[in-house]
Amino acid sequence: MILRFALLISAAFVAAPPALAQETGTLIRHRVAQMPGRGPAAARVTMEGFAACVVDRSQGRTRKFIDLPVGSPEYKSLLKSMFDPSDECMADGQLELSENLLRGGIFVALFKHDYKSKAIDSFPDDLNSGYLQLYGDTVPSAAYSVVALEQFGECVARANPALSRSLVLSYPASRQENETVQALMPKFSACIPDGEKIELSKATVKGAVAEGLLRLTRAVTKSEFARTEVQK
Template sequence: MTPILIAFALAAQPQPPQPENPPPLQQEVPASRELTPAHDLFYDDVPVSSREARIAMQRFGSCVADRSQELAAGTIASDFTTRTYRSRLDRLVQANNDCFRDGGRRMRSSRLVLAGAIAEALIERDAQPLNVRLARAAMQPATRAYSVSDQIAICVVRSLPDEVARLMAAEVGSAEEEAATVALAPGLSACSGQNRGVESNSAGLRAILATAAYRSINGAAATGTAQRD
């Protein structure tokens, strides 16, 4: 599978001197082979979850959501198993690749992590507390699930609004994020039922919950039938 490659050919800028032998980045490789086939369509086996990379992706997703709100909202609400979805996500990257300003560096990420960052930015546009919105959405019929792991994620955001809200409020790669992830473990297990649970790193888990949360609280938009091709 080909990961999204966000290439930024900005004008060269002076760069700070680098140590002669910089320590290797401690990168966590997503366990995408443990996800369902539908999620694996856009969760690529690339090391994307170093803290620095994740923070940069959160900022990029926020910028994309600000600049292309209508396309971003429509994309995150749609069926992520389709080529149409992937094409729209690629369009968002191409239209906003100057959102990432860091000299001539290149950033790699999976579509899942990018979609999660965009979803979080869209969620934050509403000032009402996220747990309140999730609890209200849980009183309505569940949004459509597009895979087994998506079904589990939807169950979690409907069952544990407070815990999901704490995860979304935590800075990526922080101790608070780790604690919030641990607190969600029982809910993930319960929502898995007879299915094998969602096995992923913290970046992947946060992303699937963010996209599920967005679709849950925007159920009217998510009920539209996406073109399946």
Template sequence: MIAARALLTVALACGLAIPAMAQAKSPKQEMEAGRQLVSGFGKCMADAEPEMAKAVVLADKVDFRDPEWQGALDSRCMGLYSGRLHMHLFYYQAALAERLSTNSFPATALVGVEAIVPLNASLSPDAPNAVRYTMALRLGECVARANPAGARAVFATRIDSSDEIEALQALGGEIAGCVPEGREVAIDRTSLRAGLAIMYYRLAARLADRGGA
């Protein structure tokens, strides 16, 4: 739960990639394994196919069955889990965005971001978990604008590590400032990190297109 004056709490998210062979693990172990798988796959794809990865992150909707997106899921990056990896687009976009931001943009990528009008990203109302993910995107954009260096500090941490928790908690002031006065917002750290990654990259890309990065 994140409230206007509260620090981030540690919670688990749903909808990540879970390999078939991991079913014997505890729910917490499955979730951690899923996060690691999506992260590793996203890094591989962003390195192997950066242009396609960029297109996926910037897209509001992606249908992997459409020939247009045929190269967005490369089996070479799935390793032992090829054919058995299932993930929500939101978390895949986040994994790609973190890697692309690190590879493509300097630490000063969001200098001048105030010149960019709010992107106000949202998912289609009929998309799974649309309300939760839209909230994560909106909060992520606000926090990325307020503290770009803090956002990148999060991306530099290992998933499910104490460093990740500390980096997210360090953004407590910005998170509080992005929540309307008197309103409570419940969000898990997985969704918050994902929303932060996607929106940091989209803002940086928009600035770069304008010649601001």
């Protein structure tokens, strides 16, 4: 099964990041711990910090969450459970973000937690992350945009694992992030077949690349472990 989609990059993608509430997907409103000061990257810093806190405190839930089909009852239940008002990740402050942005933030946090020190030069051409198989023969309309972003992220990660890793590990709106995005621009175009149009910001691209990179890194790690077990 091949998902075909096109990418529209707005002027805001290259300049300052857009407001998080403008992303596609269902808006989620919640209180967030340690809301940073003003600035173009303040909301993104808060979002990544919140996602990192959720991953740190709820590793079991987040690892289960990323392996569920989008839109399934269990997926929705786990997503909702990540916004427990009694959780210490929640405090004074207000942030609006979409499900897609939160999802991307979780993958950024998980990659940093699991594979920050693991650098991979290339991925085997036949390596399968297994994500599309969660949906069978047809991706439901409710999950299409998320799956399309994941496939875009995998494509970029395969094309240049080193730059993809640099992007995921970068601080929002930092020089490293800006330079890495510019360097990856040609790969973005190469990963966009004809089809549905999707508008991306830096935050969305970073989340998509983080998801693709994490899934591929996890797949190659499992493959390496399996070969080691066979050789014993």
